[in-house]
Amino acid sequence: MNMELVEKLDCAFEDMVVIRRYLHMHPEVSFKETKTAQYIQDFYADLGIPFQANVGGNGVVARVKGAKPGKTVALRADFDALPIQDEKDVPYKSTVDGVMHACGHDGHTAALLILARTMNQLKEQLTGEYVFVHQHAEEYAPGGAKPMIEAGCLDGVDVIFGTHLWSLIPFGTIEYKSGPIMAAADRFEITVQGRGGHGANPHQAKDAIVAASQLVVNLQQLVSRRVNPTESAVLSVGSFVAENAFNIIADSAKLAGTVRTFNPEVRDLMENELKRVIEGTCIANDCTYSFKYDRGYPPVINHKLETEFLEKVASEVPGVENVQESILHMIGEDFGYYLEEIPGTFFFTGAMPQGEVFPHHSPKFDFDERAMLLAAKTLGLAAIQYQNEE
Numbered sequence: 001m002n003m004e005l006v007e008k009l010d011c012a013f014e015d016m017v018v019i020r021r022y023l024h025m026h027p028e029v030s031f032k033e034t035k036t037a038q039y040i041q042d043f044y045a046d047l048g049i050p051f052q053a054n055v056g057g058n059g060v061v062a063r064v065k066g067a068k069p070g071k072t073v074a075l076r077a078d079f080d081a082l083p084i085q086d087e088k089d090v091p092y093k094s095t096v097d098g099v100m101h102a103c104g105h106d107g108h109t110a111a112l113l114i115l116a117r118t119m120n121q122l123k124e125q126l127t128g129e130y131v132f133v134h135q136h137a138e139e140y141a142p143g144g145a146k147p148m149i150e151a152g153c154l155d156g157v158d159v160i161f162g163t164h165l166w167s168l169i170p171f172g173t174i175e176y177k178s179g180p181i182m183a184a185a186d187r188f189e190i191t192v193q194g195r196g197g198h199g200a201n202p203h204q205a206k207d208a209i210v211a212a213s214q215l216v217v218n219l220q221q222l223v224s225r226r227v228n229p230t231e232s233a234v235l236s237v238g239s240f241v242a243e244n245a246f247n248i249i250a251d252s253a254k255l256a257g258t259v260r261t262f263n264p265e266v267r268d269l270m271e272n273e274l275k276r277v278i279e280g281t282c283i284a285n286d287c288t289y290s291f292k293y294d295r296g297y298p299p300v301i302n303h304k305l306e307t308e309f310l311e312k313v314a315s316e317v318p319g320v321e322n323v324q325e326s327i328l329h330m331i332g333e334d335f336g337y338y339l340e341e342i343p344g345t346f347f348f349t350g351a352m353p354q355g356e357v358f359p360h361h362s363p364k365f366d367f368d369e370r371a372m373l374l375a376a377k378t379l380g381l382a383a384i385q386y387q388n389e390e
Contacts, residue, residue, distance in 0.1 A: 004125075005380050006318055008118045013373050019043075020110035020369060021092035027081030027099045027106070030140035033058045036079050036109075040134050043113050049120050056147030058136035063129060064120045070128025073383040074153075074160040075115070076338065077108035078138035087363040102365040104165035104351065109134065111376040119380060127387045131157055135334075141187070141296040143334035149341060159306060160344035161382050162335050163375045165351040167360060171368045173350030174314040174378060175326035178307040181346060182300035183232070183260040184267055185332025189292045190215070190278055194285070196244075196251030205249040209242045211285035212253035216240065218277050219257075226273050227266055234260040234330050235270065260330040262299045271295075298336040302345040309389060310345050313382045319374050322350075331360075349375040 028036050037058040044051040044062045051062035086093050086100035094100040116132045133153050137144035154160070169175060192212045197205025216237050227233045235257065242253035259274070261267040271293050282289045315323045326348055335346045351371035358364040 002381055002384065005118060005122060005384065006377055008121065009114065009373060009376050009380065012114045012118060016110045016114045016372050016376070017369050019113055020106050020372060023079070023106035023109060024092045024101050025095050027094055027096055027101045029083050029099055030080040030137035030144075031057065033080050033136050037134075037136065040079065040109065040113065044116070047117055047120060049116065055153055056149070056151040057144055059144055059148040059151070059153065060134040061148075061153050062116055062132040062134070064116060064123055064126070064132070065129045066126030067124045068127040070387045071158040072129045072131060072156050073386050074131040074133050074157045075112060075379050075383060076133040076135055076160060076162040076335065077112035078105045078135045078144070079109045080105060080137050080139050080144075082139055082361060084361065084363050088366055090366070100363070102362060103139065103360045104167070104367055105138065107165045107351070107367060107369070107372045108163070108375070111372040111379070115376040115380050119383075126384065130383055133160075138334055141185070141294070141334075143297060143337070145334040145337040149337055154338065154341050157342055159386060160338050160342055161306075161310065161379055162338070162344070162346045163349045163379060164333070164346070165367050165371050165375060166348040167351050167353060167357060167365065167367045169348055169350035170322070170352045171350050171371055172319065172321035172374070174317070174320050174323045174374070175348040175350070176302075176307055176311050176314065176323070176345065177326040177328075178302055178304045180262040180299050180301050181326055181329060182333045182336070183234070183262055183328075183330045184299045184336075185296040186259040186267070186271070187294045187296055188257055188259065188274060190255040191290045192253045192255070192282060193288045193290070194251060197249045199247040199249055202249055206286050208250040208253040208287060211282060211287045212240065212242065212255055214285065215255065215278060215281045218281050219274065222270060222273050222277065226269065231263055231266050232261070232328060232330070233266055233270060234258075260332070262328070297332045297334045298340060300333050300336040300346050301339055303339065303343040306343050307345040309386065310347055310382055313385055314347070314378050317374065317377050317381060319377065347378075349378065
């Protein structure tokens with residue numbers, strides 16, 4: 001059975017590439033993926049596979065039921081793109097100005113579609129039910145996972161598996177990690193309100209740029225001096241806006257940034273300390289402020305038994321040459337919401353392309369398309385073999 005799945009997936013690899021490249025050429029950003037969702041729906045409709053559309057937004061959920069009763073296993077792939085200009089020189093370059101698949105979600109979708117088609121062909125031999133979760137809006141909080149869960153995509157599901165094609169990991173590698181693997185991703189916005197004035201008379205003004213500059217420096221001490229060194233945290237200010245003419249002292253300055261953590265207690269600490277440092281810095285500069293802190297995705301915390309199971313399955317997948325423990329990633333992923341509801345695990349599939357390698361979210365991002373096949377095989381074999389797990 002397992003070898004038949006692998007052989008069928010091998011034969012379908014070219015179809016996987018065709019789907020991926022079509023999606024790459026026609027990307028849509030988060031919460032606006034209507035044509036992509038329709039493409040997925042049409043794919044399942046043509047095969048006669050039952051599915052639900054508009055699940056929690058643009059989400060699509062398809063189901064393949066085996067001939068024998070068993071567990072219900074969910075497999076998830078995201079399908080949104082990013083507001084980035086595609087700068088690659090390839091035949092499948094994005095045709096949409098300012099939008100591209102710069103994170104591999106087109107490959108996730110292609111792999112899951114072909115896996116669903118293959119498992120549907122084998123359904124008379126399968127045990128249990130398989131739920132194919134095509135999720136919209138992973139890239140932009142509040143994300144698509146939470147509304148899809150609220151709409152029932154996990155109803156009756158016993159376990160969930162997901163993967164991310166990763167261009168910085170060599171092809172042929174599967175990386176797993178029990179417990180935390182990806183961070184909670186929060187966002188903050190700060191407005192420092194001073195009093196504008198003439199650049200020649202600073203004593204008559206309250207310089208918001210000076211206060212905000214001090215604030216940027218002071219915030220860098222939160223991780224190094226307030227967080228236990230055995231814990232992980234990141235605070236980055238990504239935007240500093242105070243536009244004025246050259247001879248004007250700024251009336252206000254706006255900062256925006258992100259906080260990344262794994263431990264809920266550290267997450268609370270960072271939010272509280274942020275507010276305290278902002279208040280103290282503004283008092284020292286005789287300025288006022290407004291502060292907004294938005295909690296984004298929770299950390300991705302893999303379940304121990306399911307991760308150990310995945311490691312065992314991955315080591316037996318044809319084409320996988322290396323199975324190793326992942327590092328902690330400070331990036332966010334709303335797969336964490338699924339793992340708060342049911343057991344499961346999220347892993348990385350090595351997709352490093354030949355030649356020059358660009359990181360995710362780069363305008364020249366690309367990946368080795370053969371990784372889609374390894375992702376599909378690993379997900380498919382994990383889903384099937386899980387039926388025999390106690």
